[in-house]
Amino acid sequence: MEFIFSLVRSVVLFGLLVFVAFRIFRILRPFEKGLIERFGKYNREATSGLNIVIPGIERLIVVDMREQVIDVPPQEVITKDNVTITVDAVIYYEPTDPKKLVYNVGDFITAATKLAQTNLRNVIGDLELDAALTSRETINTSLKIILDEATDKWGTRVVRVEIQRIDPPQDVQDAMNKVMKAERDRRAAVTEAEGEKRAAILTAEGERQSQILSAEGEAEALKAVADAQKYEKIAIADGESEAIQKVFDAIHKGDPTNDLIAIKYLESLEKVANGKATKIFLPADLSATLGSIGAVAELFKDDDSKESKKSTKK
DSSP states (O other): OHHHHHHHHHHHHHHHHHHHHHHHEEEEOTTEEEEEEETTEEEEEEOSEEEEOOTTTEEEEEEEOSOEEEEEEEEEEEOTTSOEEEEEEEEEEEESOHHHHHHSOSOHHHHHHHHHHHHHHHHHHTSOHHHHHHOHHHHHHHHHHHHHHHSGGGTEEEEEEEEEEEEOOHHHHHHHHHHHHHHHHHHHHHHHHHHHHHHHHHHHHHHHHHHHHHHHHHHHHHHHHHHHHHHHHHHHHHHHHHHHHHHHHHHHHHOOOHHHHHHHHHHHHHHHHTSSOSOOOOOSOHHHHHHHHHHHHHHHHHHHHHHHHHHHHO
């Protein structure tokens, strides 16, 4: 019987020692920090690893130093142009001073949520609806600056603030949809008109270019024909010039008499007279020409008298 009591006493004592050991030796993880109070008063800060806390005399408060997220509930906000919209956001923060976080604020989550809602109404209340819908980055930045300054005494740092959604009333959404549809229709009409205009310009430009090329081709052809005619006339003139020069040289080399020239002149007049012209122009020195003709006539008379004498003798 005494053995059983001794065994039970030993087990209880061992359990008590284990319990006391767990209460004395406290282990903190790398992302945790602790505050140790002695008799209800702050004594020291506990870091990650093994820490000794005296049970019944000291108390350990563990603080998570990782980045946390606060979901700000949706709320109705009135814009500068008196439109009621529903807005919600999320806040990302991280503790920087566990002592301030524990002793300077009773419920940090509730305090940060209310602070974010209040400043969200103030920031969006200074904006019109269109600006609020298109200025999310501006709203995020403004809220971050305000909340970071306000929560600094609470031992936290606001990393960023993100607006999740901004919902206008249904009637405003319907009106906005109609406006956007009208704007898209207008842009489509403008784009179509611009396309038709561009096509007409390109067509006219193509026709103009075609006409220019055709005119240039005709001009080149006319120029080629003119050049050919010019070369032909030049060649004919050169040939006639060369022929005249040869005739002139032949005449001078042959040393013709005035009688021969007169005979050729009469032959030329005969060819002129046989033409279809109604007017005949004679040279100005007609007297000299007639004198040559008279000399030729006398020459023919002498020849006729000589022939008649010869016939008489026979």
